Amino acid sequence: MGQPRHTGKPATPHRHRSRHHHSKGLTVMVNKVILVGNVGKDPVMHTTGDGRKIARFSIATSERWRDKDTGERKEKTEWHNIVVFNENLAKVVEQYVKRGSKLYVEGSMATRKYEKDGVTHYNTEVVPSAYRGEITLLDKSEGGGRPTPDESDYGTTRSRDDYGNGSRGKPSARNDMDDEIPFAPEFR
Numbered sequence: 412m413g414q415p416r417h418t419g420k421p422a423t424p425h426r427h428r429s430r431h432h433h434s435k436g437l438t439v440m441v442n443k444v445i446l447v448g449n450v451g452k453d454p455v456m457h458t459t460g461d462g463r464k465i466a467r468f469s470i471a472t473s474e475r476w477r478d479k480d481t482g483e484r485k486e487k488t489e490w491h492n493i494v495v496f497n498e499n500l501a502k503v504v505e506q507y508v509k510r511g512s513k514l515y516v517e518g519s520m521a522t523r524k525y526e527k528d529g530v531t532h533y534n535t536e537v538v539p540s541a542y543r544g545e546i547t548l549l550d551k552s553e554g555g556g557r558p559t560p561d562e563s564d565y566g567t568t569r570s571r572d573d574y575g576n577g578s579r580g581k582p583s584a585r586n587d588m589d590d591e592i593p594f595a596p597e598f599r
Contacts, residue, residue, distance in 0.1 A: 442519040444537045446491055447549070448472040450512045454504050466495040466504040470514055492536045493518070500539055500546055507548055515547035 448470035457465040473488045493516055495501045508514065518539035525532055539546055 444516075444518055444520050446470060446472055446514075446516045446537065448491070448514065448516075450508055450510055450514060451490065453510050454508050456501070456505050463496075463498050464501040464505065466493075466501040466508075468493050468504070468508065470516065491516075492534065494521075494536045494538050495544075495546070497539060497541045497544060500544060504546065508546075513549040515545070515549055517543075517545040 451469045451471055454466045454468035457467065459465060469490050469492050471488050471490055473486055475484065475486045477483070478485055495504055516537060516539060518537045521536050521538045523534045523536060525534070538544070
């Protein structure tokens with residue numbers, strides 16, 4: 412063991428820094444949702460008054476198991492509403508996502524409250540955030556294309572080809588220009 416380093420600061424006991432951040436006795440909370448599922452209907456696109464695009468769609472996640480008593484196969488499907496406010500991700504959703512697309516979605520849970528016919532309603536949605544949200548296309552896109560870097564400047568969007576060709580023994584249907592387009596850095 413060598414000599415202790417002198418930093419010019421008084422010696423203090425070593426404090427272990429964990430991933431849990433504390434501020435005045437309060438713990439920072441986490442609201443993170445990760446889903447992998449299939450899109451139920453083509454996304455619905457909206458345009459705000461100032462011209463920004465918003466995408467809305469739902470994805471299904473299924474859980475399968477075998478009943479211990481009967482041996483019967485069971486399945487439970489949950490539907491999750493996704494709302495994309497990030498304009499760049501919304502444009503990618505509009506161009507590449509359709510009914511049946513398999514997606515990885517990362518965002519946060521948000522509950523919206525509204526009144527209709529005098530009744531208060533609540534709608535829970537998953538919202539990919541502007542800077543850390545992610546939508547990954549897990550199936551091959553039509554025409555072999557994938558989002559270009561400028562379409563995912565904020566948030567990240569990937570296709571399955573970004574991780575290697577998902578098909579076994581079949582050549583990748585890639586755009587000829589794919590080799591010339593550099594990948595944008597991820598903002599995470």
